[in-house]
Amino acid sequence: xxxxxxxxxxxxxxxxxxxxxxxxxxxxxxxxxxxxxxxxxxxxxxxxxxxxxxxxxxxxxxxxxxxxxxxxxxxxxxxxxxxxxxxxxxxxxxxxxxxxxxxxxxxxxxxxxxxxxxxxxxxxxxxxxxxxxxxxxxxxxxxxxxxxxxxxxxxxxxxxxxxxxxxxxxxxxxxxxxxxxxxxxxxxxxxxxxxxxxxxxxxxxxxxxxxxxxxxx
Amino acid sequence: xxxxxxxxxxxxxxxxxxxxxxxxxxxxxxxxxxxxxxxxxxxxxxxxxxxxxxxxxxxxxxxxxxxxxxxxxxxxxxxxxxxxxxxxxxxxxxxxxxxxxxxxxxxxxxxxxxxxxxxxxxxxxxxxxxxxxxxxxxxxxxxxxxxxxxxxxxxxxxxxxxxxxxxxxxxxxxxxxxxxxxxxxxxxxxxxxxxxxxxxxxxxxxxxxxxxxxxxxxxxxxxxxxxxxxxxxxxxxxxxxxxxxxxxxxxxxxxxxxxxxxxxxxxxxxxxxxxxxxxxxxxxxxxxxxxxxxxxxxxxxxxxxxxxxxxxxxxxxxxxxxxxxxxxxxxxxxxxxxxxxxxxxxxxxxxxxxxxxxxxxxxxxxxxxxxxxxxxxxxxxxxxxxxxxxxxxxxxxxxxxxxxxxxxxxxxxxxxxxxxxxxxxxxxxxxxxxxxxxxxxxxxxxxxxxxxx
Numbered sequence: 001x002x003x004x005x006x007x008x009x010x011x012x013x014x015x016x017x018x019x020x021x022x023x024x025x026x027x028x029x030x031x032x033x034x035x036x037x038x039x040x041x042x043x044x045x046x047x048x049x050x051x052x053x054x055x056x057x058x059x060x061x062x063x064x065x066x067x068x069x070x071x072x073x074x075x076x077x078x079x080x081x082x083x084x085x086x087x088x089x090x091x092x093x094x095x096x097x098x099x100x101x102x103x104x105x106x107x108x109x110x111x112x113x114x115x116x117x118x119x120x121x122x123x124x125x126x127x128x129x130x131x132x133x134x135x136x137x138x139x140x141x142x143x144x145x146x147x148x149x150x151x152x153x154x155x156x157x158x159x160x161x162x163x164x165x166x167x168x169x170x171x172x173x174x175x176x177x178x179x180x181x182x183x184x185x186x187x188x189x190x191x192x193x194x195x196x197x198x199x200x201x202x203x204x205x206x207x208x209x210x211x212x213x214x215x216x217x
Numbered sequence: 218x219x220x221x222x223x224x225x226x227x228x229x230x231x232x233x234x235x236x237x238x239x240x241x242x243x244x245x246x247x248x249x250x251x252x253x254x255x256x257x258x259x260x261x262x263x264x265x266x267x268x269x270x271x272x273x274x275x276x277x278x279x280x281x282x283x284x285x286x287x288x289x290x291x292x293x294x295x296x297x298x299x300x301x302x303x304x305x306x307x308x309x310x311x312x313x314x315x316x317x318x319x320x321x322x323x324x325x326x327x328x329x330x331x332x333x334x335x336x337x338x339x340x341x342x343x344x345x346x347x348x349x350x351x352x353x354x355x356x357x358x359x360x361x362x363x364x365x366x367x368x369x370x371x372x373x374x375x376x377x378x379x380x381x382x383x384x385x386x387x388x389x390x391x392x393x394x395x396x397x398x399x400x401x402x403x404x405x406x407x408x409x410x411x412x413x414x415x416x417x418x419x420x421x422x423x424x425x426x427x428x429x430x431x432x433x434x435x436x437x438x439x440x441x442x443x444x445x446x447x448x449x450x451x452x453x454x455x456x457x458x459x460x461x462x463x464x465x466x467x468x469x470x471x472x473x474x475x476x477x478x479x480x481x482x483x484x485x486x487x488x489x490x491x492x493x494x495x496x497x498x499x500x501x502x503x504x505x506x507x508x509x510x511x512x513x514x515x516x517x518x519x520x521x522x523x524x525x526x527x528x529x530x531x532x533x534x535x536x537x538x539x540x541x542x543x544x545x546x547x548x549x550x551x552x553x554x555x556x557x558x559x560x561x562x563x564x565x566x567x568x569x570x571x572x573x574x575x576x577x578x579x580x581x582x583x584x585x586x587x588x589x590x591x592x593x594x595x596x597x598x599x600x601x602x603x604x605x606x607x608x609x610x611x612x613x614x615x616x617x618x619x620x621x622x623x624x625x626x627x628x629x630x631x632x633x634x635x636x637x638x639x640x641x642x643x644x645x646x647x648x649x650x651x652x653x654x655x656x657x658x659x660x661x662x663x664x665x666x667x668x669x670x
Binding site for chain 2: 045046049050053054056058059060063064065081083093094096097098100102118119120121122123124125126127128129131191195196198199202203204205206207208209210211212213214215216217
C-alpha cells in the first residue's frame with residue numbers, strides 16, 4: 001500500500017511555500033500522484049491511455065482478462081471475476097435485474113481481494129462491459145473512499161465540466177485524479193473507463209491515442 | 218575573416234538552409250507545433266550566427282551575451298522535447314507522454330524538470346560570463362577557467378537531458394509491435410537528440426582544451442573538434458528533418474472513435490442490458506412462452522446455435538418494442554433503426570469491422586469472439602424492424618432465413634404483431650408453412666412438459 005497523504009502543512013513557512021510552488025508542477029507530473037481536494041473533469045481517452053501505459057498495455061490488443069490481471073498486479077491485490085450461471089443461482093439475475101444492476105463488486109482491504117460477480121445470462125458485450133466497469137471502479141480507487149468521507153450533497157452538474165473529488169487517506173489506485181465526491185459521477189467515469197478499455201483492447205496500436213504516445217513531436 | 222567568423226558563417230549557413238527546407242517543404246506538408254517551433258529557432262540561430270559572421274562582436278560582455286544567445290535555441294529545443302516526452306506541454310500542444318515515460322513516474326519528473334533546470338543553468342552561466350568576461354566567440358583563443366565554467370553550466374544539463382531523451386526515443390521505438398514507420402521516426406529523433414548530447418560533450422571538451430591545452434598541436438586538435446561539431450550539427454538537423462517528415466496516420470481517427478464510443482457502444486449496451494433486465498426481471502411476461510417456443514421450434518427445424526440466438530434476440534426485441542415497460546421505454550423502433558445504421562457504418566469500415574470484437578465469455582477461448590456482424594443483435598435489429606414496422610417504410614426481408622419465419626410465426630402467435638401483416642409479408646410460402654408446423658410442434662412439446670410438471 002502507498003500512503004497518498006499530502007506533506008504536513010504546518011512546517012511550510014513563507015519561503016517553503018514559495019519553493020513548494022515551484023516544485024508542484026514537477027510533482028504533479030508523477031503518474032500516480034493524487035490531485036487531492038481539487039476539482040477535475042471526467043476521464044478522457046488520452047488519460048486512460050496513460051493508465052494503460054502504466055499497466056504495460058498501451059498499443060497492444062488485450063482482453064478484459066489481461067486488463068484485470070495487469071490491474072491486480074499493479075494494485076497488489078487479487079481480482080477474482082465470478083460469472084455465475086443462472087442454473088446455479090436462478091434468483092441472482094432476477095434480483096440484480098430488479099435492482100437495476102448488472103454486476104456486483106466486493107472489496108476486502110484486509111484480504112487484498114476484490115471479487116466481481118456477474119450473472120452468466122448477460123449478453124456477451126454487456127458482460128464484458130460490466131466486468132470492465134467494475135474494474136474501472138478499482139482503477140479509480142472508488143472503493144478506497146471511507147464512508148464518512150462521502151459527500152452528502154446531491155448537486156446536479158449538467159452545466160459543469162469539472163467536479164469535486166475526495167482525497168484518499170490510504171490505498172493504491174491507478175488513476176491520477178482522486179475519486180469524485182458524487183456517486184453518479186463515479187459511475188459515469190467507470191462507464192467511460194469500460195468503453196475506453198474495450199476500444200483500446202480491440203484496436204491495439206491502431207488506436208489513435210496509442211499512436212500519440214509514440215509520436216510526441 | 219577571423220576563425221570565429223568563419224565558424225559562425227558555416228553554422229549560420231547550415232541553420233539557414235535547414236530553415237528554408239522546413240519552411241518550403243516540411244511545414245506545408247506536415248505542420249506540427251514542434252516543426253514550427255524548430256523552424257523559428259533555426260531562423261533565430263541563423264540570424265545570430267549571421268550577425269557574428271558579419272560583425273566583429275568579440276570583446277567584453279557583448280561577446281558573452283551573443284555566445285549565450287546562440288546556445289539558447291538549442292536549449293529551448295531540448296526543453297520542448299523533454300517536456301513533450303513527459304506529457305507536460307499545454308493541452309493545445311499535446312498532453313500525452315511518450316509510452317516509456319508514462320510507465321516510469323521518476324523519468325517523467327526528470328524530463329518535466331528540463332525547462333526549469335536548463336533555463337536556470339543558462340541564467341547562471343550568463344551571470345558567470347558577465348561577472349568574468351571571457352573570449353567566448355574567439356574560437357581558438359586561449360581562455361580563462363571561467364570560460365570552462367560558463368560552457369559546462371550550459372552544456373552539462375543540456376547533454377544530460379538530450380541523452381535521456383535520446384534513450385527514451387530508442388525505448389519508444391523498440392516497443393514490441395510498433396509500426397515500422399513509428400520505429401524509424403523515433404529512431405531519427407533519437408539520433409537527433411544523441412547528436413545534441415554529443416555536441417554538448419564536445420563543446421565542454423573544446424572549452425577545457427582552450428583553457429588547459431597548450432603546445433603545437435593545440436590549434437590542430439581544436440580545428441578537428443570544430444569540424445566534428447559542424448558535422449554533428451548537420452547530422453542533428455538531418456535526423457530531425459527525417460523524423461518530422463515520416464508520417465503515419467492511424468487506421469482509426471480520434472473523432473470516429475469518439476463517435477463510436479458515445480454513439481454505437483452506449484446504444485448497443487443500453488439495448489442489450491435493458492432487454493436483459495426486462496427479461497430477467499419478468500417484466501416482459503408474455504415473451505417467456507413465445508421465446509421458449511421459438512427456441513424449441515429452431516431446434517425442431519435443426520437450425521444452428523447462432524441462428525437460434527438470432528431468433529431469440531429478435532423475438533425479445535419485438536416483445537420489448539411492442540410492450541415497453543418503464544425500463545425498456547428507450548427501446549423504440551426509431552432507436553433500433555439508429556443503432557442499426559451505426560452498426561452498418563462500422564461494417565462499412567474494414568478495420569473497424571474486423572477489429573471491434575468482444576469475448577463470448579469470461580476466460581473462455583472455446584467460442585469465437587463476437588463482432589458487430591456476428592453478434593445476434595445486428596441481424597435481430599433488422600428482422601425486428603421488418604416485423605414491427607407497419608408503416609410500409611420497411612423494405613422487407615427479400616430472402617428471409619429460416620429463423621426469421623419461426624420468429625414471425627411466434628410473434629404473431631403471441632399477438633406481438635399483426636398475423637395478417639406476417640402472412641402478407643411472407644406470402645404463405647413453403648418455408649412459412651414449415652415454420653408454422655415447427656412452432657406448433659414446439660408449443661405442444663412445451664405444453665406436455667408443463668403438464669408433466
